[in-house]
Amino acid sequence: MQIIQTISKLRAWRKTAGYVAFVPTMGNLHDGHLALVAEARARGGRVVVSIFVNPLQFGQGEDYLTYPRTFEEDCAKLEAAGVDVVFHPDVAQLYPRVEQAYKVEPPAIQDELCGKFRPGHFRGVATVVSKLFNIVQPDCAMFGKKDYQQLKVISGMVADLDMPIEVVPVDTGRAADGLALSSRNGYLTEGERAEAPRLYRNLSAIKAALEAGERDFVKLTETARADLENHGWRVDYVEIRSADRLEHARPGDRSLVVLAAARLGRPRLIDNLEVTLN
């Protein structure tokens, strides 16, 4: 496994690499990331994993500086997983003029759901992923459904800007008790970790109710919100949206996603479940 730190060396490697599957990450890798890598390996070509904590997608007061950086452990996991190249640029490689002047601007969805609570986050994500795509020039790129809104923003960007890349959605990895795997779970105290699966349980309850025919979306999401708040969570949102474009769900929609974001102590946790109705 090669570790490449500069754009020029990555481009040189790319010239003869053939089919490339790409997994962009911010490091601090868990089994969710390794599921993305496995999906990438299954494509049969070379696998590039980027590790870059992107300042552009963190807002004021967010955890950019304290975001867990575990490069050596990450590389050990990636080598064991059969990755060909770890692309690990420093901030000056990706932002040599400090200010990123040209940005990829997503549409209004960037200001809803998580975007409402993280202004500029999805602009930062779209821009850095666009840069990484232009550097790695992958044939396909893996994105977890855990970050569902991010997946939709990237898919939309690729389609709308005609990027020659297949976006591959990968199911969310979960602990045995249902908690979605996330680097930010590391911020949880022991007590919070025991409480954390309540988020998934509430999403599952909404999914079950939808499948049983319930269509009072407000009642469903308010019930979940109340349950979380009663157990010490500060809820950013619980919402039911159309799965394709994340529009507000209507009673006749068949392909939905239930999404939630809430803080438990310090960390902000997000999760979602797709729901397909017959």
Added chain:
Amino acid sequence: MQIIQTISKLRAWRKTAGYVAFVPTMGNLHDGHLALVAEARARGGRVVVSIFVNPLQFGQGEDYLTYPRTFEEDCAKLEAAGVDVVFHPDVAQLYPRVEQAYKVEPPAIQDELCGKFRPGHFRGVATVVSKLFNIVQPDCAMFGKKDYQQLKVISGMVADLDMPIEVVPVDTGRAADGLALSSRNGYLTEGERAEAPRLYRNLSAIKAALEAGERDFVKLTETARADLENHGWRVDYVEIRSADRLEHARPGDRSLVVLAAARLGRPRLIDNLEVTLN
């Protein structure tokens, strides 16, 4: 020479095309465009010319609908010039969802110079060129210095978004009397055509004065503006800027560009001259 109208066919052709030089145009080709094509051919690989009148870069009240479309004549010129592929998508190919939701957003320079008079123009240019780059995947792309601000926006975008493309600036083609070649010259009446070189003569006078040591930028540009207005022009701007980043020129700057835009009757003409001081 192949004429390709769909993204999928262009992508299929691209797979085995090797080195590709790209000339994006809006058609209505003149010798200025053919100079771009000659530069592209000199690269030794294949040459793709796109012809697409991009609605996204025209504003309200601009000439999108009446912009001259001369596809057959254009193709004859391009075939004679040794072009390999003309990419000629219709609007539904590039904007299948009608609305282009994801855009490439240039920095504040987009609202100065021509951008001040054409709101959204450079966003539209950056976005469509980004799309065309993702479709054609050229190794290099030719842009005329005639549209100097456009050239700088594209160069900035390519650098900032790490696009794997060499941007090649090509000198402005001119008529014998100095008038910069432009599709919009076709809108000029006979009398206006005789008057039109005054724009170039004023830029040349400013260049000569700068080379002679004059540094009163305001006096230089106001003199040119007055001369144009005295001869029936409606002047949008005459400005002296730094050639690299189009910042307002300072007395110590060595690498400058003098830019102007003005209306003569119906058409709006633009031109510029680079000035390098010792």
